[in-house]
Amino acid sequence: MKKITLFIFLLTAFFGYAQEKKIERATKRFNQYDYVNSQEIYQKVVDKGYESGDLFKRLADSYYLNAKYDEAATYYGKLIEQFPEDVEPEVYFRYATSLRATKDYALSDKMMARFYDLGEDDTRAVLFRKAPDYLREIEKQKGAYDVSITQINSGYSDFGSALYKDKLIFASNRDTGGYTKRVHKWNGQPFLNLYQVDTSKVGQEGGTKFAKPFSANLNTQYHESSPVFAKGDSVMYFTRNNYSNGIFSKDSTGTNQLKLYRASYKNGAWGGVKELPFNSDNYTVAHPALSPDGKKLYFSSDMPGTLGQADLWYVVINDDSTYGEPVNLGNSINTEGRESFPYVSAANDLFFASNGHPGLGGLDIFLTNLDATGEDVTILNIGEPANTSKDDFAFIIDSETKTGFLSSNRGKSGIDDDIYMIRQLRRPEPLCEILLTGNVTDKNTEELLKDATVALYDDKNNLIESIVTGRKATFEFEPECDAKYLLRGSKDGYTTVEKRVSTPNLSGEIQEFLQLERAVQIAKPGDDIAKILNLNPIYFDFDKYYIRPDAEIELAKVLVYMETYPSVRIDVRSHTDSRGNDEYNRTLSQNRNVSTRDWLIAKGINPSRLSGRGYGESQLVNECSNGVQCSEEQHQLNRRSEFIVLSNN
Numbered sequence: 001m002k003k004i005t006l007f008i009f010l011l012t013a014f015f016g017y018a019q020e021k022k023i024e025r026a027t028k029r030f031n032q033y034d035y036v037n038s039q040e041i042y043q044k045v046v047d048k049g050y051e052s053g054d055l056f057k058r059l060a061d062s063y064y065l066n067a068k069y070d071e072a073a074t075y076y077g078k079l080i081e082q083f084p085e086d087v088e089p090e091v092y093f094r095y096a097t098s099l100r101a102t103k104d105y106a107l108s109d110k111m112m113a114r115f116y117d118l119g120e121d122d123t124r125a126v127l128f129r130k131a132p133d134y135l136r137e138i139e140k141q142k143g144a145y146d147v148s149i150t151q152i153n154s155g156y157s158d159f160g161s162a163l164y165k166d167k168l169i170f171a172s173n174r175d176t177g178g179y180t181k182r183v184h185k186w187n188g189q190p191f192l193n194l195y196q197v198d199t200s201k202v203g204q205e206g207g208t209k210f211a212k213p214f215s216a217n218l219n220t221q222y223h224e225s226s227p228v229f230a231k232g233d234s235v236m237y238f239t240r241n242n243y244s245n246g247i248f249s250k251d252s253t254g255t256n257q258l259k260l261y262r263a264s265y266k267n268g269a270w271g272g273v274k275e276l277p278f279n280s281d282n283y284t285v286a287h288p289a290l291s292p293d294g295k296k297l298y299f300s301s302d303m304p305g306t307l308g309q310a311d312l313w314y315v316v317i318n319d320d321s322t323y324g325e326p327v328n329l330g331n332s333i334n335t336e337g338r339e340s341f342p343y344v345s346a347a348n349d350l351f352f353a354s355n356g357h358p359g360l361g362g363l364d365i366f367l368t369n370l371d372a373t374g375e376d377v378t379i380l381n382i383g384e385p386a387n388t389s390k391d392d393f394a395f396i397i398d399s400e401t402k403t404g405f406l407s408s409n410r411g412k413s414g415i416d417d418d419i420y421m422i423r424q425l426r427r428p429e430p431l432c433e434i435l436l437t438g439n440v441t442d443k444n445t446e447e448l449l450k451d452a453t454v455a456l457y458d459d460k461n462n463l464i465e466s467i468v469t470g471r472k473a474t475f476e477f478e479p480e481c482d483a484k485y486l487l488r489g490s491k492d493g494y495t496t497v498e499k500r501v502s503t504p505n506l507s508g509e510i511q512e513f514l515q516l517e518r519a520v521q522i523a524k525p526g527d528d529i530a531k532i533l534n535l536n537p538i539y540f541d542f543d544k545y546y547i548r549p550d551a552e553i554e555l556a557k558v559l560v561y562m563e564t565y566p567s568v569r570i571d572v573r574s575h576t577d578s579r580g581n582d583e584y585n586r587t588l589s590q591n592r593n594v595s596t597r598d599w600l601i602a603k604g605i606n607p608s609r610l611s612g613r614g615y616g617e618s619q620l621v622n623e624c625s626n627g628v629q630c631s632e633e634q635h636q637l638n639r640r641s642e643f644i645v646l647s648n649n
Helices: 002-031 035-047 053-064 069-082 089-101 105-118 123-130 134-140 549-564 582-602 632-638
Strands: 145-149 158-164 167-172 193-198 224-229 235-241 258-266 269-275 285-290 296-301 311-316 339-344 349-354 364-369 392-398 403-408 418-424 434-442 453-458 463-468 474-477 484-490 497-502 508-511 514-516 569-574 610-614 641-647
Touching (some): 158 224, 193 224, 339 392, 349 392, 434 484, 569 582
Parallel strands (some): 158 418, 434 508
Antiparallel strands (some): 145 418, 158 167, 296 311, 403 418
């Protein structure tokens, strides 16, 4: 029995040692970007029942980095559930991204919330926290583009289009019938070359047979992809492995990086390939794009100063064909994730692929205008169907015809990239939401007015919506952005109030407060009807006591009030300014008082309801007493009438 036990122990130890050696070999390949071979080994070890946090992470990463998001999500999930102590913040981000690719947005958001808690300074976390309704924002862009599959796809990877004269130039690792086939260890597929096809053939059935190699002088046994052509079509920039003059170079870890190259068209052929001076053996520079004027070259790189896995950069192209220093586009665009495949339209719109900004899964295509700066920078996810839960990238468009191309692995295999034709139906616009809120109060008492009607009208006086206020007297509307409205408040017994409201073209909240006045207010003894009715001052000309026409209008309001409330008794009080003799002013104010009461009596008010006298200059409302220099306007404030309620029953 002991022999059997010892044998089992030795066998287990030997087998465990064998698995460790397999994992060690896989890890070495993983660190050299040999994801396919490492993935195969890791998967076999896991299938045999061996589990560890590091094993699950490397297996998940190998799937994630080859856009196999379903499998990546499986093993990131196992890692988080079984080995939480081995989980770094980045795992939550990659798990969330993988879950979006499977359309499990609810769980993805939970993982992003956890990612935010662990790395709240990470740009990707901040962007997620700032846009909790990112799916609704993306939904608004739905239908901005029409997308259809082209007929030039090969069953291998086809992507990264550029328009050149009447041709579409793209990268493909299609089988061209050669005797040898070099395979890239990252994804286990042949290396890429540049191909061309007439644009008239891309939608034609069997169009793949029209695709031909672009240039024998440019294509090599390694990668060539993502070309862009300068004005005049005699200069092109493209991506290639670090391979020049027959030399295949690697960095200190044994990795061959990508670089940018420039080629020129002379004597009917492409040639004169030159490496750009800001390349390096130690980092990748790839996916070129040109500004509309051809003076800036944009690209993706992980060079020093990069915020994340890859950032977008640009260099100035000088008049003598030299280049300025690389400039990072900044953290409004770049994240700790991957930004790549830039394209700049004639309208100076920058389209790029990113997995760092909130999206539908994998790489999504985003849009920003390069003319905007600072707080005006807006990053838009261009929505479905241009974007999907898979990798979508390499967007180009002709601003005049509104047609173009994008690349995606949305096909049945979910692995190989295909080229799709796009047609712009409308320009994507920022999600703009306006919340118009406020409350309704009594202007004089500031009492909250329940059961008031608040209505919103457009600029053509068409009713959009109306509400009746509740106990808190509040109202809320969601008007359109960048529009003009009329806000109207009304309530029985109150005068109607209207306000003009203009909404901005950016999301935000607008507050408007409606203050209603009683149409005819019930006054208490001691109240001044002039204030209740908001009368304009009843002025008399200097040294006169006859009723002016403008004073008649104000007295008419007092008349109507007394007719409405026949039990009200009023004491009319008349005042003068300080100019003139004190005794004379008392006489003048008394005459004005009599004139005021006589006017009301002449209009039908019973004399018994009126009393009053003139106070001269004895009750000034300001400092303009005898000997004080004052303006005419200041003196006029003292020439006034008051209508004090004595009783209302």
